[in-house]
Each structure stands twice: as C-alpha cells, then as structure tokens.
Amino acid sequence: MLRRAIRLLAATLLVLPAASAQSVDTAQYLPVARSLLGAGMRTMNAYALLRELVDVAPHRLSGSDGQRKASDLTAMMMTRLGFTGVRQEKVMVPHWVRGKTEEAVVAGPTPYRLNICALGGSVATPGEGITAGVVEVHSFEELRSLGPRAKGNIVFFNRPMDPTRVVTFEAYGGAVDQRSRGAVESARAGGVAALVRSMTLRLDRVPHTGAMGYNDSLPKVPAAAVSSVDADSLSALLSRTPGLKIHMTLDCRTLPDAPSANVLGEITGTEKPDEIVVVSGHLDCWDKGQGANDDGSGCVQAIEALRLLKSAGLQPKRTIRAVMFTNEENGSRGGRDYPVEPARQHEHQVAVLESDRGSFAPRGFTVEGDAAIVQKARRWSPLFALFGAAEFTAGSGGTDISPTIKTGVPGFGLDVENQRYFDYHHSDNDTIETVNPRELELGAIAEALLCYLISEEGL
Numbered sequence: 001m002l003r004r005a006i007r008l009l010a011a012t013l014l015v016l017p018a019a020s021a022q023s024v025d026t027a028q029y030l031p032v033a034r035s036l037l038g039a040g041m042r043t044m045n046a047y048a049l050l051r052e053l054v055d056v057a058p059h060r061l062s063g064s065d066g067q068r069k070a071s072d073l074t075a076m077m078m079t080r081l082g083f084t085g086v087r088q089e090k091v092m093v094p095h096w097v098r099g100k101t102e103e104a105v106v107a108g109p110t111p112y113r114l115n116i117c118a119l120g121g122s123v124a125t126p127g128e129g130i131t132a133g134v135v136e137v138h139s140f141e142e143l144r145s146l147g148p149r150a151k152g153n154i155v156f157f158n159r160p161m162d163p164t165r166v167v168t169f170e171a172y173g174g175a176v177d178q179r180s181r182g183a184v185e186s187a188r189a190g191g192v193a194a195l196v197r198s199m200t201l202r203l204d205r206v207p208h209t210g211a212m213g214y215n216d217s218l219p220k221v222p223a224a225a226v227s228s229v230d231a232d233s234l235s236a237l238l239s240r241t242p243g244l245k246i247h248m249t250l251d252c253r254t255l256p257d258a259p260s261a262n263v264l265g266e267i268t269g270t271e272k273p274d275e276i277v278v279v280s281g282h283l284d285c286w287d288k289g290q291g292a293n294d295d296g297s298g299c300v301q302a303i304e305a306l307r308l309l310k311s312a313g314l315q316p317k318r319t320i321r322a323v324m325f326t327n328e329e330n331g332s333r334g335g336r337d338y339p340v341e342p343a344r345q346h347e348h349q350v351a352v353l354e355s356d357r358g359s360f361a362p363r364g365f366t367v368e369g370d371a372a373i374v375q376k377a378r379r380w381s382p383l384f385a386l387f388g389a390a391e392f393t394a395g396s397g398g399t400d401i402s403p404t405i406k407t408g409v410p411g412f413g414l415d416v417e418n419q420r421y422f423d424y425h426h427s428d429n430d431t432i433e434t435v436n437p438r439e440l441e442l443g444a445i446a447e448a449l450l451c452y453l454i455s456e457e458g459l
C-alpha cells in the first residue's frame with residue numbers, strides 16, 4: 001500500500017503544474033516525509049503521551065487541580081524529550097465548578113428521571129430545586145411567538161443538529177445557539193430555567209455539556225443539557241401530557257478567577273530563532289469524560305510533532321514551538337493572551353497551527369490567510385498525500401490561534417474525518433478508548449511535516 005502511495009506521489013510530482021523550481025522544492029522533501037511517516041507509525045508515541053495525560057489528569061477544566069496537573073505534566077514531558085524553552089506563561093482563567101447534584105425528574109405517577117448535566121457557567125437552582133411546567137421550542141423565534149405562555153416555565157430547547165449536513169461542524173454551528181444563549185432567551189421570555197437538547201448527532205443517554213452565557217440585564221436562570229434520548233422522550237411525554245411538571249436541581253457555582261498557564265516547549269531554530277512556527281492544542285477540557293478528543297489529542301500531537309522532528313535529526317531553520325493553550329472551553333483566555341504576552345514583542349510569528357477537531361484520520365489542513373498562502377501550501381500537498389492528508393482548503397484555523405491570526409499571522413487547522421466527533425464531544429463518551437492510535441499519529445506526522453516545511457521555506 002505504501003509502495004503504491006509512493007508511486008502515486010511520484011506520478012503526482014511529475015504532473016505538478018507549477019514552475020519546475022517549485023516541483024524540485026517539493027520533491028526534495030520526500031525523504032523527510034517518508035522518514036517522519038516511518039518513525040511515527042513504528043512508535044505510535046502520540047497515543048502513549050495521551051494515555052499518560054488522561055491517566056494523570058482526566059479532568060482539566062479551567063482553574064481545577066486537574067488542569068494544573070496537566071500543565072505540569074506536559075511541561076515535564078517536553079523537558080524529558082529534550083525540548084528547549086519549556087515554560088508556563090501565566091493566564092488568569094474563569095473557575096466554574098460542577099456540583100454534586102444534577103437532577104431533573106418528570107413528575108407523575110411514574111416519575112421519569114432525565115439524564116442531564118449543568119452547562120458550563122450555569123448558576124445553581126435554589127437548594128430545594130425548581131418545580132415548573134415545560135414549554136418545548138425549536139428556535140428563539142418560536143419562543144418569542146409564545147408570548148406570555150413561557151412565563152414561569154422551564155424552556156426546553158429541542159432543535160436537533162441537522163443530520164443532512166455532511167460536515168458535522170456545520171450541523172453543530174446550526175444548533176449551538178440553543179446552548180450558548182438558551183438561558184438568556186429563557187429569562188427574556190420569563191422562563192425559570194433552560195433545558196437544552198445535547199449537541200450530538202447520536203441517540204444515547206449521555207448529556208453533553210458546553211459553554212453558555214448570561215446577559216447582565218436579565219435574570220440568571222439555571223441551564224442544563226439533556227441527553228438526546230431523554231430529549232425525545234420528554235418531547236413525546238409533553239405531547240401526551242399537557243401541564244407536565246419537572247423538578248430540577250443543580251448546585252454548580254462560579255469561584256473567583258484562578259491562575260493557569262499556556263505551556264510552551266520548542267526546537268530552537270538554527271538560522272532564525274526569533275521566527276516562530278506554532279503547533280498547538282488546548283489543554284483544558286470539560287469535566288466529563290477525559291477530554292481525549294477535545295483536546296488531549298491536539299496537545300499530544302503538538303508534542304509528538306516536535307519529537308518526530310528531533311528523532312529524525314532535523315534541525316529547523318526557524319523555531320518550532322508546541323503550545324498547550326489554556327481555557328479554550330469557557331473563556332479562550334489562553335489564546336487571547338498568547339499574542340500580547342510581553343515575550344512576543346521580540347518574536348515574529350510565522351504561522352500558527354492547531355489541532356482541535358478530534359483524534360481522527362487527517363485529511364489535510366484548513367488555511368486561514370490570504371489566497372496566496374493557500375496556493376503556496378497547496379504546492380506541498382503531494383507530500384501530504386503520503387498520509388492521506390493532501391487537502392489544503394480555505395477555512396478557519398482554530399479558536400485558540402484565532403487572536404494571533406487576527407494580527408496577520410497565517411493559521412492552519414488540522415482537518416480530520418469528522419463524522420464521530422460529536423458522538424464524544426464534551427461528554428462522558430470522550431475517553432481514550434475512542435481514540436485510534438494510528439489515526440492520532442498520522443495527524444501528528446502531518447503537523448510535523450507542515451511545521452518543518454514552513455520553517456525551511458517560509459510562507
């Protein structure tokens with residue numbers, strides 16, 4: 001299969017339409033690409049790093065002990081691997097804590113317990129809980145059309161992610177307003193709480209948490225996610241039982257901001273050490289599951305990318321830096337602080353890469369920058385065909401690197417097969433058992449090669 005892939009690559013190189021000098025540039029990196037591929041697939045080291053991360057710090061929500069352990073652990077990993085400049089750059093982060101009680105019971109002769117979890121940032125219910133009727137809606141427009149009928153009720157937002165969207169991130173984007181703004185719109189309508197269908201395309205009993213916000217001019221009402229199976233059951237119950245009531249209790253709370261850090265480690269460039277190519281993921285995750293796909297995998301891929309380059313004996317001209325950002329999930333403060341950190345004043349960021357779409361087989365990279373950057377990156381795509389990751393398409397780089405991209409730095413997002421991501425996202429389903437070591441490693445190899453090419457060729 002590999003031999004066939006190389007034959008295909010050789011054929012592609014022969015028909016490259018660009019100037020012959022560019023073809024030569026690309027072909028000269030073929031031994032590097034093959035060496036990284038061999039070294040990665042023989043050792044499968046990214047998976048070993050991920051195992052270590054989720055064993056030591058399975059829960060890494062911003063401000064938690066788990067997150068601090070993860071920062072120390074990844075700094076230690078990078079020191080152990082011989083990276084230079086290993087350090088933690090302090091960032092203050094929000095500190096929200098899930099309570100011990102998360103209950104929603106449909107009252108009736110046979111009480112029905114819904115599988116729920118608080119949304120991140122939610123206030124608690126009063127200690128005795130809330131007992132109220134329920135109005136089901138599928139959009140904010142529908143909620144507004146109810147007028148005073150929503151008043152005093154729990155508003156149940158039950159618009160599923162659109163299953164006809166092949167790109168699941170688009171389906172997520174079309175539904176997630178219910179989670180992020182459901183509590184605000186419930187309060188605006190006079191509601192007493194928000195219950196939101198989980199952001200998943202799968203039918204199961206596992207609730208999926210995620211970030212939500214409040215509007216300071218409106219009452220803050222508690223908000224929880226309900227599993228997709230329970231959302232369907234509740235909808236059916238509501239259609240059969242007018243006046244149905246739910247008793248809901250949450251005891252989550254928000255503490256003062258806490259210290260956290262972006263964790264950095266490098267291979268120092270031999271010719272232009274102040275020119276930086278960043279490869280990154282975010283180390284914080286929700287307190288459900290192990291954050292294996294979101295985004296432990298992106299972090300260990302960044303570390304593995306540098307390890308692969310070192311183990312291949314490559315000495316990049318520019319500095320290649322692995323960054324584990326903090327607080328992507330509920331504030332994005334790590335990404336916000338990175339470009340304005342005083343140390344950045346003496347550096348030139350050449351490009352920023354992020355992997356934050358799960359551990360799945362890579363397809364290529366989305367490129368956020370002007371059209372010339374996309375064209376330049378596409379020149380390298382025959383090399384990435386070795387890993388099945390040859391697609392360079394215009395698109396978003398990633399949440400954490402977005403503030404840096406806004407300063408004019410080209411951004412790259414590792415693009416992966418995406419059908420299963422939301423099966424696991426922000427839930428107890430996101431464990432290391434869902435991660436395929438080969439797919440995870442292929443992503444790290446693709447990142448290693450792209451970092452090296454940018455380091456040697458610039459953008």
Ligand SMILES: [Zn+2]
Nearest residue numbers: 294295328356
């Ligand atoms: Zn993420």
